[in-house]
Amino acid sequence: MAFIPYSTFAARPLLARRASSVRFTSTQPPQHPMPVVAVSKRSVKPPQQTPPPLSAMDSVSLMVENVLVLYGNRPARDATPVAQGDLDAVMGDKPFFLALHNAFLDTGPIYKLAFGPKVFIVIQDPVIARSVLRENSILYDKGILAEILEDVMGKGLIPADYNTWKIRRRAILPGFHSKWLQYMTIMFASSANNLCTKLNNLGGNEPVDMETEYSSLTLDIIGKAVFNFDFDSINSESPIIKAVYRCLKETEHRSMMAVPYWKIPGARKVVPRLRRFYGDMDLINDTLNVLIESAKRKATAADLSELESRDYENVADPSLLRFLVELRGEETTNKQLRDDLMTLLIAGHETTAAVLTWATAELAKHPEIMRKAREEIETVLGDRLPTYKDVAKLPYIRRIIAETLRLYPAPPVLIRRLLEDTTLPKGGSPEVTNLPRGSDIFINVYSLHRSPALWDDPEIYDPDRWLKPKSNPGVEGWAGYKPASGLEEGTPLYPNEVNADFAFLPFGGGSRKCVGDHFAVLESVVALAMVIRQFDFVMVDPSKDVEMTTGATIHTKNGLNMFMVPRHSASLTDGSIGEPVEIGVPSFSNP
Numbered sequence: 125m126a127f128i129p130y131s132t133f134a135a136r137p138l139l140a141r142r143a144s145s146v147r148f149t150s151t152q153p154p155q156h157p158m159p160v161v162a163v164s165k166r167s168v169k170p171p172q173q174t175p176p177p178l179s180a181m182d183s184v185s186l187m188v189e190n191v192l193v194l195y196g197n198r199p200a201r202d203a204t205p206v207a208q209g210d211l212d213a214v215m216g217d218k219p220f221f222l223a224l225h226n227a228f229l230d231t232g233p234i235y236k237l238a239f240g241p242k243v244f245i246v247i248q249d250p251v252i253a254r255s256v257l258r259e260n261s262i263l264y265d266k267g268i269l270a271e272i273l274e275d276v277m278g279k280g281l282i283p284a285d286y287n288t289w290k291i292r293r294r295a296i297l298p299g300f301h302s303k304w305l306q307y308m309t310i311m312f313a314s315s316a317n318n319l320c321t322k323l324n325n326l327g328g329n330e331p332v333d334m335e336t337e338y339s340s341l342t343l344d345i346i347g348k349a350v351f352n353f354d355f356d357s358i359n360s361e362s363p364i365i366k367a368v369y370r371c372l373k374e375t376e377h378r379s380m381m382a383v384p385y386w387k388i389p390g391a392r393k394v395v396p397r398l399r400r401f402y403g404d405m406d407l408i409n410d411t412l413n414v415l416i417e418s419a420k421r422k423a424t425a426a427d428l429s430e431l432e433s434r435d436y437e438n439v440a441d442p443s444l445l446r447f448l449v450e451l452r453g454e455e456t457t458n459k460q461l462r463d464d465l466m467t468l469l470i471a472g473h474e475t476t477a478a479v480l481t482w483a484t485a486e487l488a489k490h491p492e493i494m495r496k497a498r499e500e501i502e503t504v505l506g507d508r509l510p511t512y513k514d515v516a517k518l519p520y521i522r523r524i525i526a527e528t529l530r531l532y533p534a535p536p537v538l539i540r541r542l543l544e545d546t547t548l549p550k551g552g553s554p555e556v557t558n559l560p561r562g563s564d565i566f567i568n569v570y571s572l573h574r575s576p577a578l579w580d581d582p583e584i585y586d587p588d589r590w591l592k593p594k595s596n597p598g599v600e601g602w603a604g605y606k607p608a609s610g611l612e613e614g615t616p617l618y619p620n621e622v623n624a625d626f627a628f629l630p631f632g633g634g635s636r637k638c639v640g641d642h643f644a645v646l647e648s649v650v651a652l653a654m655v656i657r658q659f660d661f662v663m664v665d666p667s668k669d670v671e672m673t674t675g676a677t678i679h680t681k682n683g684l685n686m687f688m689v690p691r692h693s694a695s696l697t698d699g700s701i702g703e704p705v706e707i708g709v710p711s712f713s714n715p
């Protein structure tokens with residue numbers, strides 16, 4: 125059976141490009157951006173006490189109960205439907221969350237998914253999701269997800285137990301303050317500019333795999349932001365980049381395994397993929413340790429207010445790592461810092477690459493949306509590089525990012541494990557659900573975002589849906605979606621879980637909500653605007669492999685539904701694309 129990894133959430137199309145006639149010749153010097161986009165600091169409301177984690181005995185007794193209920197005569201605790209039969213029919217080589225989605229359409233907003241003695245509770249209801257993620261978040265830990273990610277992220281924020289998480293979240297969250305984000309936006313533009321230069325230099329009709337290109341872009345960005353390290357993966361492939369990618373692949377592979385083979389004693393010495401994985405981890409850890417030592421040597425202790433008001437344009441190392449080692453009172457071990465860095469690197473990389481890839485794919489499918497997007501970019505930016513201030517003036521591009529995250533959330537499923545017996549609210553389901561301690565829970569964000577009960581024409585890609593309110597009294601306790609003044613300047617950066625009352629969870633919600641949401645939206649808006657104003661993308665028959673005019677055959681990785689070829693029109697290039705102009709970003713130096 126398959127679990128869902130954090131970083132790989134599938135669902136990404138394969139793209140190709142060719143330079144279009146959009147000019148890109150000069151830029152204005154970067155302005156000092158003002159904080160116009162509403163970037164708010166969220167207060168973390170830690171619960172008072174969390175129940176103890178599950179013991180092996182607890183797991184066994186839960187499995188016994190499941191067997192007795194599913195295959196014996198013991199009555200179930202409630203009437204929540206079991207989706208076993210339906211899932212068997214749909215499970216094949218499709219991504220796991222698509223199987224979950226089919227079961228949702230057949231079964232309803234909450235169901236139980238049985239694999240032998242193991243039962244998962246699958247939730248696609250905003251009221252129940254709100255209860256798990258926000259109102260009663262104290263009752264849950266990351267369960268299976270923590271087990272899969274432990275080797276890579278250690279006690280980083282995503283898999284961390286409650287006590288570690290509470291301390292590290294308090295340290296890391298302030299690092300994403302608005303002055304730093306403003307400065308980072310300049311770096312996003314500079315990095316996206318490198319990608320555009322590379323694509324321009326490729327020339328010809330060769331198809332380009334945009335998923336890979338976006339992935340390199342977001343890796344370069346996250347490396348600079350998190351530890352001031354220039355992977356330069358847009359232009360080169362170093363051993364460290366290869367090691368990072370292979371580790372991501374290993375995490376993905378583990379997520380598909382029913383048996384945690386990496387925990388078998390001695391396995392890491394004899395299984396070739398594990399030997400390579402731990403070798404890669406050694407290389408990454410050595411590199412991170414050098415970066416940590418170097419940051420510690422240069423560090424001067426500072427208070428939060430000093431760090432928040434820094435002149436980042438004149439700081440040699442503006443990274444989060446530097447912030448973390450300089451923040452007074454936040455003494456921490458190298459091991460914890462390594463875990464934090466690795467977590468941020470993985471969490472902030474493929475997720476953003478996926479949204480950029482899907483957004484580009486959807487724009488290629490919808491020429492009218494592409495036209496409106498380019499019109500906005502032309503009006504606001506012309507051919508200069510975007511700044512933080514500009515992002516506030518690009519509400520249509522921001523809606524495109526939001527709409528892409530709705531249809532292609534990455535991760536498509538949030539994972540939790542219940543630590544105490546509880547009762548879930550009804551929401552849109554007929555009954556409340558009684559759950560025993562130890563229940564594994566999937567919040568199926570993919571289906572929540574495509575639920576006909578919550579969205580009009582949910583399968584349609586429509587960035588303007590975010591301008592219209594939506595409600596449904598049939599979902600008991602759901603406040604509906606309320607647009608925040610049309611997402612114009614000065615309003616929230618993106619429609620979020622608060623104004624959709626947990627029907628829209630691209631960055632999760634509650635205390636463990638993504639710390640990088642604003643970072644990711646700013647990055648996506650800047651990169652998408654810069655790429656689509658210069659390049660065209662065309663959709664072709666998604667149902668089969670396609671022979672390119674160049675003779676190349678493109679295969680979609682996940683068989684989901686789309687890929688692209690360059691537009692075959694000579695009029696698309698008029699030779700007017702000039703040299704991109706450098707902007708004032710200090711170079712990111714590797715130690």
Ligand code: HEM
Binds near residue numbers: 467630633638643
């Ligand atoms: C489009 C891009 C992104 C998406 C869709 C995304 C999505 C998410 C989601 C859904 C969660 C919640 C997971 C859960 O509740 O189990 C999360 C958590 C997290 N994300 Fe992101 N993320 C993105 C970008 C980033 C970036 C750029 C960073 C860092 C620079 C980041 C760092 C984190 C961290 C550290 C957590 C764990 C928070 C905690 O448990 O306190 N993410 N992300």
